[in-house]
Amino acid sequence: MEILMAVLAGIIFMAATYLLLSKSLLRVIIGTALLSHGVHLMLLTMGGLKKGAAPILSEHAKSFVDPLPQALILTAIVISFGVTSFILVMAFRAYQELKSDDMDQMRGNDQHE
């Protein structure tokens, strides 16, 4: 199961990388969102899958899954949610100002402001 999930995370990473390399700004943003999904899936897998019951500890608990990766994912999800919404707003604003969503046209150098 873990191997399957690791492969799946790999595929998501692959798709995210492909999207990140594209010209369209919206695709890049979807790429970043997909990338963080892959990361979260990987984190979940790192804690080990299908190992036992919910992580509510009592003195008699015999098997339970590791709660820490889930707590980490929760934090990471909140952060990536915030960042994604921020970058979406910024991309919209950039589109309004620069009249383009093509990363190729956003290169810019010293001479050209």
Add this chain to the structure above:
Amino acid sequence: MINMNNFVILPILIPLLSAILLIFKTKNLMLMRIFSTAASAIGIVISGILVQTVFTKGIQTLSLGGWKAPYGIVLAADQFASLLVLTTAIIGLLVGLYSFRSVGEKRERSFYYSGVQFLLAGVSGAFLTGDLFNMYVFFELLLIASYMLIVLGGTKIQLRESLKYIVFNIVSSALFVIGVGFLYAVTGTLNMADLSVKISESGQTGLITVIGVLLLLVFGMKGGIFPLYFWLPGSYYAPPAAISALFGALLTKVGLYAITRVFTLIFIHDTAFTHQLMIWLAALTVIFGVIGSLAYSNVMKIVIYNIITAVGVILFGVAVHTPASIQGAIYYLIHDMLIKGALFMLAGTLIALTGTASLHKMGGLIKRYPVLGWMFFISAISLAGIPPLSGFVGKFKIAEGGFAEGEFTISMLILLSSLLVLYSVLRIFIHAFWGEEKETPKPNHRTAKGLLYPAAIFLLLSLLFGLGTEWVSPYVDQAAETLLNPEKYIEAVLKE
């Protein structure tokens, strides 16, 4: 010895609370400025006391929520972290002072001070935390504040460059979480002291070294190390000088701090590979930084490329990993934070006065602005490491450590790079201040006074830091000692 101390959280809490309060006070500009300055001043006092407490009583720790160390999140202030927190607070105050006259009222009203305080909270938190995932959270805090600051004002160049900056940092943060996840899967802990113990017990296998290199990659992206610095010149060029000064002085240094922490505490058993890799990267970083700073004739770009050179020098000191070189790296890190702040402010003042950033369009400014000229000169020779000023001790110790370890070529390279660094900054001095006065696009005859105070304080601190090395050295020695003997850190964090 119990060293629990609630004091440790204050350098994070004060900027965080004042940032939140500042959100509600956008009506009254004067009140915002005073409040922000007062918060920063309190921050300096608090971190000063922290430095002194750590100096007399050893490493201070705080288990958040009362959960003991390997299970809960712990804050740990050793001397290295405390010194950097103090420097951060000083930079926060001075950048705040510089902002009054330079960033413009519109930006100031748009939560500028709030953003700065959030950034300071994130940076201090990243320095103080003793937990790797918590470090990620503080990194995100400072990054989100930096996203906001870099785009604040919404000019075209800012929007363009900050999009790249954000996408780049999202990718590096994703890799950070992956690295943390891998490390947790292998060792079952995220507390840095506990990680160090676990890895010492089980031995640093190839897998752990790979994770170490992954983290080096992540922190190298934030710090601007050789193949990964390409985002830096563009992004730091976009925002106003005050924000560039803040970023240039603080953000890359957080990456360097993280590298130092991780590679002196956790991944210390395969130095032949990891630290040798860092030495080569440091050398390449210095070379490319110097090339960049010589290639441009834009004042801001020259200063920005000098950040990259400095990152290389500090990384070399850390990577050589001897007492002398680590001490040198700490001296140079603090020196660079101060002097980069000053240089960015002076370059920003220069641009504000002439209305151009191009060296070819400036000239003869020494007649009109002698104080600015001489301050620029002092900061240039301080940057290069001319003896009475602060850069000297750091570079001397780093080179001493390098030669002692037999890294002759790269130590020589570091020393030679100083000359080129000096040339690159003196070029600004020669072209902008000497020669004939030229008609600048925006002939602006206002005085530079308000903009020069903060830079003058930076230079004064740099001077004191250089001349007062004798008083500073016990603190730096203690910081280096803790970095070289991870047992001390581990004992302080894990033992009751």
